[in-house]
Amino acid sequence: MSVRVRIAPSPTGDPHVGTAYIALFNLIFARHFQGKFILRIEDTDQSRSRPEYETNIFKALHWCGIEWDEGPDVGGPFGPYRQSERTDLYRKHAFELIEKGKAYKCFATPKELSDMRETAAVEGRRIGYDRRYRDLTQEEIKEREDAGQSYVVRLKMPLTGECVYEDAVKGRITCPWADVDDQVLLKSDGFPTYHLANVVDDRLMKISHVIRGDEWMTSTPKHIYLYEAFEWEAPIFMHMPLLLGKDGKKLSKRKNPTSIFYFRDSGYLPEALVNFLTLMGYSMQGEQEKYSLDEIIQSFDAKRIGVSGAFFDVQKLEWLNQKTLIESIPEDKLWERLQEWRFNPAFMQTLMPLAHTRIKTFGEFMQLCDFFFINDLKLTPEKLLPKDLVAETAANILQCVIWNLDAKEDWSGTALEPALHEIAEVFGVHFKKALIPLLFATIMGKQRGPPLFDSVTLLGKERTRVRLMQAIELLGSISNKKMDRLKKCWEKRDCREAI
Ligand code: GLU
Numbered sequence: 042m043s044v045r046v047r048i049a050p051s052p053t054g055d056p057h058v059g060t061a062y063i064a065l066f067n068l069i070f071a072r073h074f075q076g077k078f079i080l081r082i083e084d085t086d087q088s089r090s091r092p093e094y095e096t097n098i099f100k101a102l103h104w105c106g107i108e109w110d111e112g113p114d115v116g117g118p119f120g121p122y123r124q125s126e127r128t129d130l131y132r133k134h135a136f137e138l139i140e141k142g143k144a145y146k147c148f149a150t151p152k153e154l155s156d157m158r159e160t161a162a163v164e165g166r167r168i169g170y171d172r173r174y175r176d177l178t179q180e181e182i183k184e185r186e187d188a189g190q191s192y193v194v195r196l197k198m199p200l201t202g203e204c205v206y207e208d209a210v211k212g213r214i215t216c217p218w219a220d221v222d223d224q225v226l227l228k229s230d231g232f233p234t235y236h237l238a239n240v241v242d243d244r245l246m247k248i249s250h251v252i253r254g255d256e257w258m259t260s261t262p263k264h265i266y267l268y269e270a271f272e273w274e275a276p277i278f279m280h281m282p283l284l285l286g287k288d289g290k291k292l293s294k295r296k297n298p299t300s301i302f303y304f305r306d307s308g309y310l311p312e313a314l315v316n317f318l319t320l321m322g323y324s325m326q327g328e329q330e331k332y333s334l335d336e337i338i339q340s341f342d343a344k345r346i347g348v349s350g351a352f353f354d355v356q357k358l359e360w361l362n363q364k365t366l367i368e369s370i371p372e373d374k375l376w377e378r379l380q381e382w383r384f385n386p387a388f389m390q391t392l393m394p395l396a397h398t399r400i401k402t403f404g405e406f407m408q409l410c411d412f413f414f415i416n417d418l419k420l421t422p423e424k425l426l427p428k429d430l431v432a433e434t435a436a437n438i439l440q441c442v443i444w445n446l447d448a449k450e451d452w453s454g455t456a457l458e459p460a461l462h463e464i465a466e467v468f469g470v471h472f473k474k475a476l477i478p479l480l481f482a483t484i485m486g487k488q489r490g491p492p493l494f495d496s497v498t499l500l501g502k503e504r505t506r507v508r509l510m511q512a513i514e515l516l517g518s519i520s521n522k523k524m525d526r527l528k529k530c531w532e533k534r535d536c537r538e539a540i
Contacts, residue, residue, distance in 0.1 A: 044076025045249050048109075049239060051083045052094035055300035055503065056101030058353070059254060059284055059292065062318040064107050066281055066346075067252050069319070069334070071110075073341040079246060080112035082123045085238050090125070091450075101301035105311050106334065111246075119246040124238050131233035134241050134271070135194045135226050143270035144226060146192040147174040148185050168222045170195075175223065194227035196236075196267065204262035209250070209279040210346045216262045224263045236260060240267040248276050255280040255350075256291060279343065281322050283350040292353050296510070303503035307416050308382050309358065313365040317358045321351040331364050383414060391499055395491035409491060413500060418486030418508070422515055427478040429471065435479055436516040438468055439509045440524070441531050442480075452502035454494025468536045483512040 046067040050060050064080075071078035082098075084090035099114055111117025121127055138144035149157070149170070158169040175197060177185075185192070199218040208214050226237040233241075243251060258280050268275040284292040292299055298307075304314050312333070319337055320330060324345050370378055383389075392410055400406050412418060426435055445460040446452045461480065465472040481488055484497060484505065497505050513519060519527065530536045 042249055043247075044071060044074040045079065045247050046071050046076065046252055047079035047081050047243070047246065047248050049081045049083045049242075049253075050098050051086060051089075052091060052098060053086060053089040054094060055294070055302065056094075056097045057294070057299050058301055058304070058314075058318065059299070060098065061102060061105050061107065061301055061314070062284060062321060063252065063254055063281060064102055065105075065315060065319055065334075066279075066322060068107055068109075069338050069341050070250065070252060070279075070343075072338045076249070077110045079117065079119075079248070080109040080122065081242060081246065082113050083235065083238065084123060084125045085128075085232055085235065087125075087232065095123075097302070101305075104305055105301065105315050107315075124233075124242065127238070127242070128232060130245070131238050131241055132227065132231060135233070135237060138196070138226070138270055139194060141270065142197070144194050144196050145175055145177070145223075146182055146186075147195045147223070147225075148190050148192045149174060167220060170222055172223055191229040193225045193229050195223040195225055196263065196270065198223050198263075198266060204265055206261070206265055206275070206278060208258075208261075209277050209343055210282075211255070211258075211280055211348060214258070214261070218262070218266075221262050221266070226267075236263050236267065240264050240271075243276060244268070244271070244273050250277045250279055252279045252281060255283055279346070282347045284321055284353045285350040286353060289350075289352075294506075297353065298355070298503070298507045298510075300503040300506075302501070303507055304358075306501055306504055309362050310365050310370075310378075312369060313358065313362040316365065317361050320357075320361075321353065322347055331361060331368070395495055395499070399491060412485040412487075412490070412496075418511075420482065420486050420512065420515055422517075424486070425479070425482045425512055425515060427475045427482075429475050430479065432516040434468065434470070436513045436519055437527050437536060438464055438470070438476065438479065439483060439513050439516075440519060440527060441467070441536065443506065443509050444528070444531055446502075452497070452505055454492075454496070454498040457497050458494050463534075467531070467534050483508055 048060065048064045048067050068078050070076070080102075082095055084095070095113075102109075109115065111119065111122060113120075113122040116122075124131075135144060139146065147170075153173075154170065157171050157173075161167075161169045161171070174192075175195075198221050202218050204214075204216045204218055204221070206214055224236050225234050227233055242248075261278055261280075265275055286292045286297045288296065294300070298304070301314075305311070315334055316331060319334075323337065324347065325332055325337065326340065326345075366375075392413065396406055396409055399409055407414075422432060426432060430438075441464050442457070442460060445464065446456055449456050449460070457480075461476050462472060464470075465476050470476060477493065478488055480493055481490060484493065484500065490496065500508075527536070
């Protein structure tokens with residue numbers, strides 16, 4: 042069997058370290074077995090997918106040194122590699138399943154669905170949809186269609202028996218079919234769901250092994266049944282252990298730095314990040330911790346993949362980064378690497394307008410602009426808190442800044458300024474006396490510096506987000522319960538009560 046593996050990221054956000062982590066194992070596997078590594082863009086969620094997120098996935102993976110053999114940007118024999126360009130194919134396949142009696146048209150309205158979910162919750166049933174349209178007669182279907190009722194296509198899951206498969210990492214997995222709902226394959230707008238598009242593409246792209254994070258394991262029985270329904274042979278599944286945050290839960294951008302660009306912009310070495318990410322899911326023989334990508338490709342053995350989740354331990358990454366810096370970058374190359382990072386004319390030029398009228402001597406330049414180059418602002422709650430604010434309010438305010446900019450999908454200083462005005466009003470706090478000092482300290486670690494909004498634009502979304510999160514943590518964090526309450530107040534745009 043020729044090995045063909047793929048990653049299938051959705052371009053719905055910043056390029057996540059988890060994408061690089063899974064990409065690496067696919068790449069390692071493909072190279073070890075002289076196979077092909079494919080990048081497919083899963084952009085069927087029209088409301089959340091953005092072309093710039095796709096470009097950022099390419100950029101971030103390239104920065105990590107990850108290259109693919111086939112993909113939307115490099116082409117290949119099984120294209121197009123972007124799902125939004127393949128929608129006819131999915132429709133065709135969904136209707137093929139209806140013909141075979143393996144799928145059906147479901148006419149449930151949103152109201153019906155929410156009623157069903159409520160009833161299921163009351164009765165303690167796991168599956169919300171009660172399969173009421175599963176066995177309509179041809180006449181009933183025709184009647185509804187003639188009346189112009191819209192429908193989705195659902196997979197007719199078996200009601201008895203078990204799904205059993207051998208996961209190449211986790212071993213034998215079993216799951217009662219009755220626990221799996223009649224998955225929607227085609228939405229009422231004719232767009233496929235992840236499940237249908239993913240399986241059709243893996244088949245048509247001749248994927249031999251599906252190597253993905255174990256958060257997808259709940260989908261796998263649906264996929265296995267889809268292969269069965271189409272009478273196709275399923276690929277081999279390998280579910281990789283999840284990357285975990287400090288709290289032991291899935292690494293999420295709400296609590297941790299997760300964007301690859303954050304690590305790039307904070308001066309981490311791509312080779313160290315790559316080494317670190319592989320270490321999260323794999324143990325080399327002899328517990329060797331520092332190794333090159335080529336070394337792991339050579340010696341790769343699927344049995345050495347970890348079964349349970351791995352903590353994304355930034356201190357360990359830093360240790361590895363330093364080790365890599367010392368051992369892999371000779372002294373006479375260090376300056377070159379620093380220039381590539383930040384000390385290059387393109388970046389330094391962007392700082393000049395900020396510094397021009399604000400330094401008496403060149404010697405003050407670094408003092409003014411230090412926060413662009415350092416990761417640890419050495420903040421204390423005292424330095425962070427303006428006189429008129431208590432820690433809890435300040436943390437809530439910073440959280441609302443994050444929500445506001447996320448909703449706008451704009452993290453530039455131009456977006457921050459109106460956001461802060463709105464927040465000042467919503468919290469009933471003084472813009473100049475409270476918010477501006479709080480933000481200066483959060484972003485720069487000091488009360489004076491270059492203009493705040495321009496600085497935020499240059500610092501970039503990822504580092505700005507992490508600084509806001511770090512400040513919230515320093516102020517004592519926000520418990521999950523309080524976070525829920527705050528979110529509700531924020532949505533109503535009245536946070537006076539939340540404080
Ligand atoms: N589109 C899914 C993702 O965003 C793909 C999951 C899979 O590999 O099947 O990761």
